[in-house]
Amino acid sequence: MKILTAAQTRAADQATIQAEGISSEALMERAATAFTDWLTAHQSPAEAGEILILCGPGNNGGDGLVVARRLYGRDYAVRVALLPAENSSADFQKNLQKLPPEVAVAELSATHLPPIAAGTLVIDALFGTGLTRPLEDLAAAVVHHLNAAQARVVSVDIPSGLLSDAPQPAGAVVRARHTISFELPKLAFMLPHNAAYVGQWHVLPIDLDKTFIDQAAARFHFVDAELLTDRLPKRARFAHKGTYGHALLLAGSKGKIGAAVLAAQACLRSGVGLLTLRVPAVGYDVVQTAVPEAMCLTDPTTDFLSELPDLAAYSAIGIGPGLGREKAPQRVLTQLLREVKVPLVLDADALNILAENRELLAALPPDSLLTPHPKEFERLTSPARDDYHRLELLRDFCQKHSCYTVLKGANTCLGTPDGTFYFNSTGNPGMATGGSGDVLTGMLTALRAQHLSPLDAALLGIYAHGRAGDLAAQKTGEAGLVAGDIVRFIGPALEELTTKETF
Structure with a gap:
């Protein structure tokens, strides 16, 4: 609309x-x-x-x-x-x-x-x-x-x-x-x-x-179900797990393995064929127990990520949830920006590292997806005088770095490299809860791994994320909603958006 x-x-x-x-x-x-x-x-x-x-x-x-x-x-x-x-x-x-x-x-x-x-x-x-x-x-x-x-x-x-x-x-x-x-x-x-x-x-x-x-x-659009028509293909009858991509999530640190788990669960619920989760060694038992469907690669360092694995097998990569901002994760992100050849989703501490080392923004691959909340975006750019100035900053940032930026909020706004903005129509205040952003990162990584364009993946991701939150709130109430409840309803939200066969 x-x-x-x-x-x-x-x-x-x-x-x-x-x-x-x-x-x-x-x-x-x-x-x-x-x-x-x-x-x-x-x-x-x-x-x-x-x-x-x-x-x-x-x-x-x-x-x-x-x-x-x-x-x-x-x-x-x-x-x-x-x-x-x-x-x-x-x-x-x-x-x-x-x-x-x-x-x-x-x-x-x-x-x-x-x-x-x-x-x-x-x-x-x-x-x-x-x-x-x-x-x-x-x-x-x-x-x-x-x-x-x-x-x-x-x-x-x-x-x-x-x-x-x-x-x-x-x-x-x-x-x-x-x-x-x-x-x-x-x-x-x-x-x-x-x-x-x-x-x-x-x-x-x-x-x-x-x-x-x-x-x-x-220049401005309101994202509703009609706008998303025919953007999410129906799954093929003879498809196999390789058809829907292999995602890699680089996430977690001591005390924040839950962020990695939520992102992984959301990634799996968003239709990815295969998922590998790279976590520090402290997270191995948690991941193998909480997300048995994912393959777990443990880092040699106990409490945070310090090495980048071989990237050849993956069709999309997400980084940031619970990552931490120590020197070692900074080096991992720097190396990733230099070597990555597949779609990239950046969230949370990955964005904070970029904000602290702005020279890294020049290495951001084209069509990357970034998912900051307003304060994270402010660190990446500058404080906004008002809401309209923030939109100007978002437009300039996306155009300068050829990226798609999901500015999270009540009407999450997607900024694009061509200067078009998309405001989301779904979601509720119950989603203002820890881990909700990690869920979105997992969803976007899964959609990019399935070879959707950055625009389609972002639009489907933000809408389905909010819709899953709305479906969850019908069961839990807004005050009782936690991020794990959003994960439970990702499947039904995406099913509503899946292209239907005509006779």
């Missing part, structure tokens, strides 16, 4: 109007009706109580007026408060005239802000994606008043005051409980800083022109 800019979204509206031969007012009616359908499906008139609808002077306010009319027609109690302005949009004016006289309408002023009791259902239709600067004066006062009220706020398209695809300046922004977007999500929804404003966001289809959307150039 594409994430378009605010300008592209306005162009999509115009393309729809032209293609269907309808008016902008008709498209507004369509969007506002979809919003009303969503709201009435979630709140009965009794549950909603009297609904306050705050309307600005533009088309977002016009949406709010249509919602007011539609809700009133479905026997909901509504009242409208208008933000005064010298000019208002034509569609706003038309829908203000259509508002039934029984609906109470008041004009907002600095001395007349509507009383908002705690728990009141408020629809925020003050400002939409056309906003390009911070709210000021009365508009800012209204937003501060709303935020202080502890109301149940539902924003139309985007919380008022929030910029849809630009760094957020200081100023008033509505803190919504739900945000209802139309057709496609907004870039602002993906970014951690905006979570307190957006709340839970939902996308409603309103049949914007498909041809325009398909042809629109997009």
Whole structure:
């Protein structure tokens, strides 16, 4: 699913109007009706109580007026408060005239802000994606008043005051409980800083022109199951273990053998044909017991890896989980970067070693997969001023080193060498637990070992990792989720994505 800019979204509206031969007012009616359908499906008139609808002077306010009319027609109690302005949009004016006289309408002023009791259902239709600067004066006062009220706020398209695809300046922004977007999500929804404003966001289809959307150039994408169609082939009936690759994991140190075990279990559950796990000698008994399906190569050193094994047999290599940052593992990574001829996945301490020895980044093989969390990424690059600056750093890093970087988080973001970004749609807060990243490393290594492209492997890996976490949370609850639970559901998650045979 594409994430378009605010300008592209306005162009999509115009393309729809032209293609269907309808008016902008008709498209507004369509969007506002979809919003009303969503709201009435979630709140009965009794549950909603009297609904306050705050309307600005533009088309977002016009949406709010249509919602007011539609809700009133479905026997909901509504009242409208208008933000005064010298000019208002034509569609706003038309829908203000259509508002039934029984609906109470008041004009907002600095001395007349509507009383908002705690728990009141408020629809925020003050400002939409056309906003390009911070709210000021009365508009800012209204937003501060709303935020202080502890109301149940539902924003139309985007919380008022929030910029849809630009760094957020200081100023008033509505803190919504739900945000209802139309057709496609907004870039602002993906970014951690905006979570307190957006709340839970939902996308409603309103049949914007498909041809325009398909042809629109997009730097940002939202990864859903549809985007992954036909990327994971069905396993061949006469396949054998050699068909699906031989992965090597270089992982573990004294006290962190569990990281190696989790990565290995995840690798095996992700369809690899063969797995060899290289661990320090202290991990031998643990690995042979916990992961009997893997072959275990023990390092001559007891507590950490000190030697790189012969790499000739392997089709992909993962390094980092529990590795440690001693001099010996540093030498192992340095040698690996120099000698590796197959796809490479780097995580955890492998990334920390790179950050401490940045000259090694020049030796990073093209198409390598890196999986940092934000702090690890900061060590590899520099501190980010804001979420948008972090995306710039991610783009520059991937382009400079011709690599794919999985920046882990609530909407894990995959950066690519061509400057395209992919935000993941799966996963839950229960996955913020030790070992979750080790599981992802094992999955990505397995997918690369099966000869998938770096883009396909990364997209399938981050989506299936989150999906497995979602399936696990249904059984354990989010608070009870541990990394091993994610491993248990990797198989079902990948099965959902496997290409189905047609008749």
